[in-house]
Amino acid sequence: MTRVLGIVLAILALPIAAVSLILAVGAVISLVISLRVGAEYPPAGPFVDVTGGRLATIQDGPAGGVPIVLLHGASANASDPMEGIGRRLAARGFRVIAFDRPGFGWSDRIAGAEAAAPVVQARLIAEALANMGVGPAIVFGHSWAGSLALALALDHPERVSALVLAAPVAMPMPDRMPDLPWYWRLAVTPPVAWLLSRTIGPPVAQRFLPEAARRVFRPQPERPDYPQAARAALVLRPGTLLANVQDLLGLTTALAAQSPRYGAIHVPTLVISGEADPIVRSDLQAVPLARAIPGARLVLLPGIGHMLQYVAAERVTEEIARLAGETTAAVPAATP
Secondary structure, three states, X not given: OHHHHHHXXXXXXXXXXXXXXXXXXXXXXXXXXXXXXXXXXXXXXXXXXXXXXXXXXXXXXXXXXXXXXXXXXXXXXXXHHHHHHHHHHHHOOOEEEEEOOOOOOOOOOOOHHHHHOHHHHHHHHHXXXXXXXXXXXXXXXXXXXXXXXXXXXXXXXXXXXXXXXXXXXXXXXXXXXXXXXXXXXXHHOHHHHHHHHOOOHHHHHHHHHHHHHHHHHOOOOOOOOHHHHOOXXXXXXXXXXXXXXXXXXXXXXXXXXXXHHHHHOOOOEEEEEEOOOXXXXXXXXXXXXXXXXXXXXXXXXXXXXXXXXXXXXXXXXXXXXXXXXXXXXHOOOOOO
């Protein structure tokens, strides 16, 4: 991110005419990238109508299986958790439903910038599940989506039978915005972020996408087929780039409002995280979160990093199967 914004700073320091030319060229390149990525990675599953638009899903497993909903983190889409653990769960008889979060993959950015709030995304996911006749379901949330899974359990408990919070971002974080240099502040203001996402944003993000993939896998090596399997390039499209920035910037405020309510969660909860995660530190997030939720079970994986749904896929799958076995008997019939 520092390198990306460094490029933005260098561009902003150029004369107006040069900046205008760069933005115009960037807009053309961004259009080409968007069209190419969309053609390479078309929708991979059915859409679900909700108020204001549609949410995209990828689904697997038998229709009568125990339902499990997979929610992806930042910069990702439904393929990320589906290809990490979703196919394994489907092979064990679960009905697996992975959502593109609003504004990601092929889902509409319903509610625009307001959709950055986990509570707004939770409302849309809950509506989609109701329209599908699904619920209560085991809800898996990775990284950013840990906050979303928790919002779903807090505000729509009829849709949630159990929670699996993997490397979750859920506890309040310091607001670092006051310390940002001026060019960071400028780049993330709504009108500038919108402009950058449709001009130089996609080509710059494309340049750093391989490095970003390597970084999130550390300390494990990146899985060679990850970019293709997870359809990672879908994040390069302008609308998704903007949604990603909005989601990341809005999370601090959302967690401050949401986290005091975690004691009200009473569904079986598994908090699972890698002890060597350099992206979302388990001692700052997973450990205090497990303490805040009554009866939550904490599993820390020694030596494992942020992408545990890939590098520890079998262990994560086993833990989810164990949780399902403990909760299935208590799950009521699906709510219409």
